[in-house]
Amino acid sequence: MNFFNKFFSKKKKISNQPLTEGKLVTDESLKKSVSKEISNTDLKESIIEAKSIDVVDETTNNKTDKVLVNTKKESLNKGLKISSQSFFSKISKAIIGKSKVNDEVLDDLEEILISSDVGVKTTLKIIDRIENRVAKDKYISTDELDLILKEEIISIISDDEESVNNLIINKNNNPHVILIVGVNGAGKTTSIGKMANYYKSLGLKVVIGAADTFRAAAIEQLEVWANRVKVDLIKQEMGSDPASVAFDTLESAIKKDADIVLIDTAGRLHNKVNLMNELSKIKRVLKKKAFDAPNEVILVIDGSTGQNAFEQAKQFTKVTEITSLIITKLDGTAKGGVVLGISDQFQIPIKFVGVGEKIEDLQIFDKKEFVDSFFKKS
Numbered sequence: 218m219n220f221f222n223k224f225f226s227k228k229k230k231i232s233n234q235p236l237t238e239g240k241l242v243t244d245e246s247l248k249k250s251v252s253k254e255i256s257n258t259d260l261k262e263s264i265i266e267a268k269s270i271d272v273v274d275e276t277t278n279n280k281t282d283k284v285l286v287n288t289k290k291e292s293l294n295k296g297l298k299i300s301s302q303s304f305f306s307k308i309s310k311a312i313i314g315k316s317k318v319n320d321e322v323l324d325d326l327e328e329i330l331i332s333s334d335v336g337v338k339t340t341l342k343i344i345d346r347i348e349n350r351v352a353k354d355k356y357i358s359t360d361e362l363d364l365i366l367k368e369e370i371i372s373i374i375s376d377d378e379e380s381v382n383n384l385i386i387n388k389n390n391n392p393h394v395i396l397i398v399g400v401n402g403a404g405k406t407t408s409i410g411k412m413a414n415y416y417k418s419l420g421l422k423v424v425i426g427a428a429d430t431f432r433a434a435a436i437e438q439l440e441v442w443a444n445r446v447k448v449d450l451i452k453q454e455m456g457s458d459p460a461s462v463a464f465d466t467l468e469s470a471i472k473k474d475a476d477i478v479l480i481d482t483a484g485r486l487h488n489k490v491n492l493m494n495e496l497s498k499i500k501r502v503l504k505k506k507a508f509d510a511p512n513e514v515i516l517v518i519d520g521s522t523g524q525n526a527f528e529q530a531k532q533f534t535k536v537t538e539i540t541s542l543i544i545t546k547l548d549g550t551a552k553g554g555v556v557l558g559i560s561d562q563f564q565i566p567i568k569f570v571g572v573g574e575k576i577e578d579l580q581i582f583d584k585k586e587f588v589d590s591f592f593k594k595s
């Protein structure tokens with residue numbers, strides 16, 4: 218059963234609706250009733266299913282995959298290519314001429330993991346586990362090393378299932394509000410554009426708020442994304458109060474009976490008191506409109522900054538409550554190991570990873586798929 222059939226068959230009255238290319242359902246009101254009615258479990262299932270489906274236009278029986286974001290594995294493999302190549306060339310050098318995993322190989326492995334930006338704490342944890350396995354199994358050949366490494370890494374990554382699927386359609390029928398924060402240039406605005414596309418592709422009605430009023434270009438940049446994805450954007454003049462924009466956005470989203478609200482904010486440093494106060498104010502003001510808003514606060518981190526990415530996660534989580542992370546720019550860097558370390562060291566799940574600048578270059582973070590791609594020998 219394909220995704221849409223499965224998705225909609227639960228609502229018997231609409232299961233016969235045809236699909237048109239580029240749209241989930243033809244009838245807007247129908248779409249709304251579906252997205253409001255589906256339970257969290259349904260949506261969870263749908264999001265998981267959505268990763269690997271062919272969309273069939275039932276009127277023509279033609280396949281079209283235009284609706285969904287590109288969550289295909291190849292794009293993750295491509296995005297992580299530099300990281301995995303660099304990792305594997307180091308591993309190959311370390312085990313050349315050696316038949317079993319001994320202390321020397323483990324020392325080299327430790328160095329490789331650290332130089333791949335996995336972070337010292339997580340590296341030591343991994344080495345410790347492999348040492349235990351070597352001690353127990355007595356003989357582990359170097360051929361098996363990457364397999365074992367993969368297993369151990371998967372087991373230390375905190376289970377992210379909750380984060381991936383924590384999109385809850387509010388029981389009180391208010392939109393699900395997601396506030397996006399992070400330092401300058403981390404990829405917040407771009408990720409919002411990609412997320413808007415993703416959620417829209419799931420049949421949800423999305424409204425974006427331009428609460429980065431710091432510079433005019435920020436509003437224009439978001440506007441370009443909103444036009445591309447064809448979702449509503451709420452904005453005010455440059456320099457206006459970001460909290461007021463956030464309030465307007467939620468108000469408008471409630472009126473429009475939207476499902477998801479994505480609020481862009483100006484890049485900020487954790488140690489800039491005024492900017493952090495501004496964030497608190499945005500949260501406070503949102504609550505006036507909906508007591509449980511924002512439902513999520515996502516920290517966007519630039520993965521290509523390596524160890525600095527850890528620092529950003531550490532500092533931001535100290536000063537504001539973060540519900541999940543997006544790690545961007547994993548393409549074009551050999552520092553993809555940060556994802557492994559960050560997911561181990563912070564009790565915050567990774568929700569998406571950014572693997573390029575295009576609209577489809579946003580991947581739901583799935584630890585197994587991620588580690589598979591990271592360990593892909595090309």
Ligand SMILES: Nc1nc2c(ncn2[C@@H]2O[C@H](COP(=O)(O)OP(=O)(O)OP(=O)(O)O)[C@@H](O)[C@H]2O)c(=O)[nH]1
Nearest residue numbers: 401402403404405406407484545546571572573574
């Ligand atoms: N290669 C690559 N580039 C990315 C990715 N995500 C964002 N970018 C690029 O990073 C640059 C900054 O992205 P923005 O989305 O403007 O970052 P921001 O956090 O909104 O920046 P400020 O609003 O200035 O704080 C842009 O050129 C994006 O195209 C990614 O996953 N991969």
Ligand SMILES: [Mg+2]
Nearest residue numbers: 405406429435
């Ligand atoms: Mg921005």
